[in-house]
Amino acid sequence: MTAPTPQKDQVAPDARIDDRAAIRGTAASTAPTILSIEDLWVEYKTPFGWMQAVRGVNLDVRQGEAVALIGESGSGKSTMGFALLRMLVRSARIAKGKAMYRDSKGQTYDLFSMDNKAFRKIRWEECAMTFQAAQNSLNPVMRVKDTFWETAKAHGRRNRKEVEERTLELLRMVQLDPKRVFDAYPHELSGGMRQRVSIALSLLLEPQLIILDEPTTALDILTQRAIIDVIRNLRDQLDFTMIFISHDLSLAAELADRVATMYAGEIVEYGPVRDTFYSPKHPYTVGLLNAVPPIVGEEFTPLTAIPGSTPNLLKVPSGCPFHPRCPYHTEICLREDPPLIDVGGTHLAACHHHDKVTKDQDIWERMEDVAEVVG
Amino acid sequence: MTEPVMSLKNLVREFDTRGGLITAVDNVSFDLNQGDILCLVGESGSGKTTVARMAAGLLKPTRGQVLYEGKDINEMSKDEFSRYRKSVQIIHQDPYASLNPIHTIGDMLRAPLLKHKIVKNRREATKRAAELLELVDCRPVENFIDKYPHQLSGGQRQRISVARAMTLNPRVIIADEAVSMVDVSIRVSLLNTMLKLRNELGVTFLFITHDLAVVKYFAWEGNVGVMYVGKLIEHGRTPQLIGRSLHPYTRALAAAIPEADPDLTRSKEKLQLRSLDIPNLNNLPSGCVFHPRCPYWEKGLCDTVVPPLVDVGNGREVACHPVVRSIQNGGTGRDLEPTGDMGVDRAAD
Numbered sequence: 016m017t018a019p020t021p022q023k024d025q026v027a028p029d030a031r032i033d034d035r036a037a038i039r040g041t042a043a044s045t046a047p048t049i050l051s052i053e054d055l056w057v058e059y060k061t062p063f064g065w066m067q068a069v070r071g072v073n074l075d076v077r078q079g080e081a082v083a084l085i086g087e088s089g090s091g092k093s094t095m096g097f098a099l100l101r102m103l104v105r106s107a108r109i110a111k112g113k114a115m116y117r118d119s120k121g122q123t124y125d126l127f128s129m130d131n132k133a134f135r136k137i138r139w140e141e142c143a144m145t146f147q148a149a150q151n152s153l154n155p156v157m158r159v160k161d162t163f164w165e166t167a168k169a170h171g172r173r174n175r176k177e178v179e180e181r182t183l184e185l186l187r188m189v190q191l192d193p194k195r196v197f198d199a200y201p202h203e204l205s206g207g208m209r210q211r212v213s214i215a216l217s218l219l220l221e222p223q224l225i226i227l228d229e230p231t232t233a234l235d236i237l238t239q240r241a242i243i244d245v246i247r248n249l250r251d252q253l254d255f256t257m258i259f260i261s262h263d264l265s266l267a268a269e270l271a272d273r274v275a276t277m278y279a280g281e282i283v284e285y286g287p288v289r290d291t292f293y294s295p296k297h298p299y300t301v302g303l304l305n306a307v308p309p310i311v312g313e314e315f316t317p318l319t320a321i322p323g324s325t326p327n328l329l330k331v332p333s334g335c336p337f338h339p340r341c342p343y344h345t346e347i348c349l350r351e352d353p354p355l356i357d358v359g360g361t362h363l364a365a366c367h368h369h370d371k372v373t374k375d376q377d378i379w380e381r382m383e384d385v386a387e388v389v390g
Numbered sequence: 391m392t393e394p395v396m397s398l399k400n401l402v403r404e405f406d407t408r409g410g411l412i413t414a415v416d417n418v419s420f421d422l423n424q425g426d427i428l429c430l431v432g433e434s435g436s437g438k439t440t441v442a443r444m445a446a447g448l449l450k451p452t453r454g455q456v457l458y459e460g461k462d463i464n465e466m467s468k469d470e471f472s473r474y475r476k477s478v479q480i481i482h483q484d485p486y487a488s489l490n491p492i493h494t495i496g497d498m499l500r501a502p503l504l505k506h507k508i509v510k511n512r513r514e515a516t517k518r519a520a521e522l523l524e525l526v527d528c529r530p531v532e533n534f535i536d537k538y539p540h541q542l543s544g545g546q547r548q549r550i551s552v553a554r555a556m557t558l559n560p561r562v563i564i565a566d567e568a569v570s571m572v573d574v575s576i577r578v579s580l581l582n583t584m585l586k587l588r589n590e591l592g593v594t595f596l597f598i599t600h601d602l603a604v605v606k607y608f609a610w611e612g613n614v615g616v617m618y619v620g621k622l623i624e625h626g627r628t629p630q631l632i633g634r635s636l637h638p639y640t641r642a643l644a645a646a647i648p649e650a651d652p653d654l655t656r657s658k659e660k661l662q663l664r665s666l667d668i669p670n671l672n673n674l675p676s677g678c679v680f681h682p683r684c685p686y687w688e689k690g691l692c693d694t695v696v697p698p699l700v701d702v703g704n705g706r707e708v709a710c711h712p713v714v715r716s717i718q719n720g721g722t723g724r725d726l727e728p729t730g731d732m733g734v735d736r737a738a739d
Contacts, residue, residue: 087573087574087575088544088573190666205667205668207666235433235434235600235668236433236600236602236643236646236647237433237642237643237646237663237666238666239646239648240646240647240648240660241666243648262573262574263648264574264650265647265648265649265650265655266648268648268649268650268651268652268654268655268656269648269652269655269656288652289652289653292650292651292652293652302575303574303575304650305578306574306575306577306578307574307603307650308603308604308606308607309603309649309650309651309654310602310603310606310632310644310647310649311633311644311649311654311658312633313629313630313632313633313634315606315610315629316607318578318607319578320575320576320577320578320579320582321575321576321579322579324543324545324546324576325543325573325575
C-alpha cells in the first residue's frame with residue numbers, strides 16, 4: 016500500500032507543507048508506516064546475567080513524522096536507536112523482535128534478519144544517525160570535507176566534485192559558514208558547530224529516516240535553540256522521517272509530531288504530541304511533566320517529584336514496572352504488565368488505570384513518603 | 391542592616407594560558423545575607439564555576455576580596471580560616487566522582503563529625519549520621535548507612551553529598567551544578583530537599599547552574615545573577631528577572647529555552663541574535679562584550695564603552711547602555727528597537 020507521492024512542482028511549496036503539517040502525527044494522518052518495530056528485546060551481557068534494556072517494544076513510525084523517544088537514563092531509548100542501525104556494542108544482542116522497514120523504493124524487509132553485507136547498503140543511505148556527544152563522533156584527524164567524501168565513497172559515490180558541492184550545500188543548510196567549516200578539523204569547531212556538521216553528515220546520502228540521539232544535550236541554551244531551528248528547517252525542506260531520542264520533554268514539545276515515553280525498557284505511552292502533553296494517559300508521563308517547570312510567566316509553579324528512583328534493570332518490578340512509584344497502582348498492577356493499547360485517536364498507553372489518570376498533582380503529594388528503593 | 395554572611399568584592403581571576411592571559415572572572419561583586427538564595431546562571435565559559443571556587447576558598451582571586459563575616463578569607467588567621475572552612479561547604483556537580491568509592495556512607499558522614507569534635511564518640515557520630523540521612527530524605531536510614539557509593543543511584547549519591555555538606559552545620563552551601571547530572575524525575579525532590587535546608591535551618595545558598603528553569607524553581611524567593619564571559623551583566627529578584635528580563639542576553643536566553651508545552655513553545659517569541667558565536671576569552675570584543683551578538687547595539691557606544699552594572703531600582707542591576715537609557719527616560723528597558731544592522735551572514739535562513 017503506497018500513498019501517492021505529492022507532486023512537488025504543482026503546488027506552492029508552502030501550502031503543501033502547511034496542509035501536511037496540520038495532520039502530521041494525528042489520527043487524521045494518512046501517511047504510510049515506514050518502520051514497524053515488533054516485540055523488540057535487547058539484552059546486555061553483565062556479570063550478573065543478561066540485562067534486558069529494551070523489553071518487548073512495539074512502535075510504528077509513519078513517513079514524514081518526527082517521533083520523540085523520551086525517557087530517563089537507563090530507559091532503553093538509546094539502545095533502541097543503536098539496535099535499529101545494528102550498531103550495538105558487542106556485549107549486547109537483539110534477543111527477539113523484528114523491525115519491518117519500507118525503503119524509499121517501496122520494498123519492505125526486516126532490518127534485523129538481513130545479512131551484514133545487505134544491511135551496509137541500508138545504513139546511512141536509508142537510515143542515518145547522529146550521535147550523542149557529536150564532539151566525539153567525528154574523526155579528529157580528518158578534515159570535515161574528507162569525512163564527507165569518505166562516507167560517500169564507502170557508498171559507491173565516485174564523483175568527488177559532486178560530493179563536495181553537496182557537502183557545501185548541506186553545510187549551508189545547517190547554518191554553517193561553508194568556507195570556514197569545509198577545510199576545518201573537528202577540534203577547530205565548537206560543540207554546536209560539530210553537532211551541526213554531524214547532522215549535515217547524516218543527510219549526505221539523502222536517507223529516508225534519521226535517528227538523532229540527544230541532539231541538544233550538553234550544548235548551551237542559545238546553541239540548543241540554533242540546533243532546534245536547524246532541524247525544523249531541514250524537515251520543512253527535505254521532508255525526512257525522524258526519530259529523536261532525548262531526556263528533555265521540552266525538546267519533544269518543540270519538534271515532535273508523536274511522543275513515545277519509555278520506562279524500564281518499555282514504551283508506556285505513544286501518542287500525538289498535543290495529546291501526550293495536554294492529556295497524558297500514563298502516570299509516568301504525568302510525573303515527568305509535573306517535574307518540568309515552565310520558564311515564561313511570573314507565576315510560581317509548585318512542582319511534584321516522582322517518588323523513588325528508576326528501577327535496576329536486573330530486577331525489574333513485577334507486573335507494571337512503574338507500580339512502586341505510581342500513586343494509581345492497585346493490586347492488578349503488581350501482577351500484570353499492562354499492554355500498550357489505543358485509548359483513542361492513535362494515542363496508546365500501557366496502564367491499567369489510564370482512564371483515571373489526570374494531570375492533577377495532589378494525588379502525587381500523598382505519595383511523598385514512599386521509601387526509596389535501594390538497588 | 392545586618393552584615394552579609396558573605397561578600398564578594400570586585401573579584402577578578404585571570405588564568406595564564408598558551409594563548410595569553412585570559413580574564414575568566416571580571417569585577418564580580420555581590421552580597422549574601424543569612425538565608426539568601428543566589429543563583430548564578432551563565433553558559434559554559436561564563437566564569438560562574440570560577441566564582442564558586444573562589445567563594446569556597448578553593449581558588450585565590452587575582453584581585454578583589456571574598457569576605458566571610460566581614461573578613462577577607464585570604465587574610466584570615468589559621469583559626470578564623472578553619473572556622474570559615476567549616477561554615478562554607480561545597481556540593482560538586484558529579485556525584486559519581488565526588489564520593490570516595492572505598493568508604494561507606496556512614497564512614498563518610500562520621501569522619502568530619504569526629505575530626506572536628508562535633509560529637510564525642512563513634513556511637514554519637516552514627517546517631518548524628520542517621521539524623522543527617524533523615525534530613526536529606528534518605529529513608530529508611532538502614533538502607534543507606536552501610537552502603538558503598540556504587541550501590542546507590544546518581545540521585546541518591548547527590549543526596550549523600552548534601553548530607554555530607556551538612557555535617558558541620560554550615561551557614562553557606564555552594565552548589566555547583568548540583569542537579570544537572572540527575573534525572574528529571576529525581577531533580578525536583580533533590581531541589582525540594584535543599585529548599586528545606588534553607589527554609590528550616592536558614593542555610594544560605596550560592597547555587598550555580600546553566601538551567602533557567604531550575605533557577606526559577608529554586609531561587610523563586612531569592613536572587614539571580616546572570617554571567618556572560620566573566621562579567622555579571624544582570625542581577626535582581628528572581629520573579630522579575632525571569633519574567634521581565636532586561637539585558638538583551640538574558641532576554642535571548644529566556645526566549646530560546648524550549649517549554650514543555652507544544653503550543654506555547656512553538657509560538658514563543660524569539661529574540662534573533664546577530665551571531666551564534668561566544669567570544670573567545672583570548673580576544674574579547676571592545677566595549678560591551680555582548681555587542682557583536684546584540685540586536686540592539688549602538689555603533690560608537692556599545693563597541694567602545696564598557697557598560698557598568700547600574701542600579702535601575704527595585705533591587706535590579708543591569709549592564710547595558712540602551713536598557714539603562716530607556717529606563718532613565720521613563721521606559722521599561724524592554725522597549726528597544728533592533729538596530730537593523732544584523733551585520734553577520736546567516737546563510738540559508
